[in-house]
Amino acid sequence: MPSLMSQLSPCITNMIRLDHTHVLTAFHQYEVGASDRLRKGLADNVCLALEIHTQLEEEIFYPAMRAVADNEVLRKSTPEHDEMRGLISRLRNMPVNDASFDDTFFELMRHVMHHVADEETQLLPAAERLIPDQLHELGARMTRRRLELAGPRAPELASSIARSMSPGSIVAAGSALLAGAYLLTRNKYGDRLAAGRSRFTRA
Numbered sequence: 653m654p655s656l657m658s659q660l661s662p663c664i665t666n667m668i669r670l671d672h673t674h675v676l677t678a679f680h681q682y683e684v685g686a687s688d689r690l691r692k693g694l695a696d697n698v699c700l701a702l703e704i705h706t707q708l709e710e711e712i713f714y715p716a717m718r719a720v721a722d723n724e725v726l727r728k729s730t731p732e733h734d735e736m737r738g739l740i741s742r743l744r745n746m747p748v749n750d751a752s753f754d755d756t757f758f759e760l761m762r763h764v765m766h767h768v769a770d771e772e773t774q775l776l777p778a779a780e781r782l783i784p785d786q787l788h789e790l791g792a793r794m795t796r797r798r799l800e801l802a803g804p805r806a807p808e809l810a811s812s813i814a815r816s817m818s819p820g821s822i823v824a825a826g827s828a829l830l831a832g833a834y835l836l837t838r839n840k841y842g843d844r845l846a847a848g849r850s851r852f853t854r855a
């Protein structure tokens with residue numbers, strides 16, 4: 653019998669989509685003319701959200717997919733994460749007033765957007781077709797692991813969110829770390845959307 657946690661948990665594909673949305677939202681708020689504090693806050697927020705998201709995918713989502721599929725997108729997924737980690741490391745070790753800070757951030761944005769497009773148009777629909785019965789249990793595992801990974805980094809998360817706030821803007825990237833809890837409240841709605849998408853892709 654499925655555990656209560658897995659029954660309440662959203663499916664893993666919707667959790668991944670929500671993580672992506674938060675990071676893309678933060679990307680769209682980054683402007684070259686913004687203050688050093690705001691740009692550094694957004695960059696720190698994106699880096700932290702990506703570090704946790706990529707680890708969750710590598711530990712939980714990709715292995716589940718490799719058990720049932722083998723394709724180019726899946727094979728290049730972890731090497732692409734490694735490229736992101738390289739850019740994240742450069743950003744973390746670079747003063748925000750360095751002449752190449754903005755370009756490094758935009759390079760990370762290009763990598764992430766390309767990677768997210770592949771995941772959202774190929775891997776997530778494949779998961780919904782191939783392992784529909786596992787999606788909630790995998791979502792529950794991802795929620796538990798997210799809390800383990802995010803807990804020790806809560807001060808870092810709070811600091812980056814505070815610095816990335818600007819009047820009139822809503823920073824969502826950091827709250828990706830809390831997506832598991834948020835998704836619990838939209839579980840039924842999100843799953844209806846996923847079911848609709850799944851029917852659409854089968855047609």
Ligand SMILES: [Fe+2]
Binds near residue numbers: 709733771
């Ligand atoms: Fe990924």
Ligand SMILES: [Fe+2]
Binds near residue numbers: 668672768771
């Ligand atoms: Fe992803």
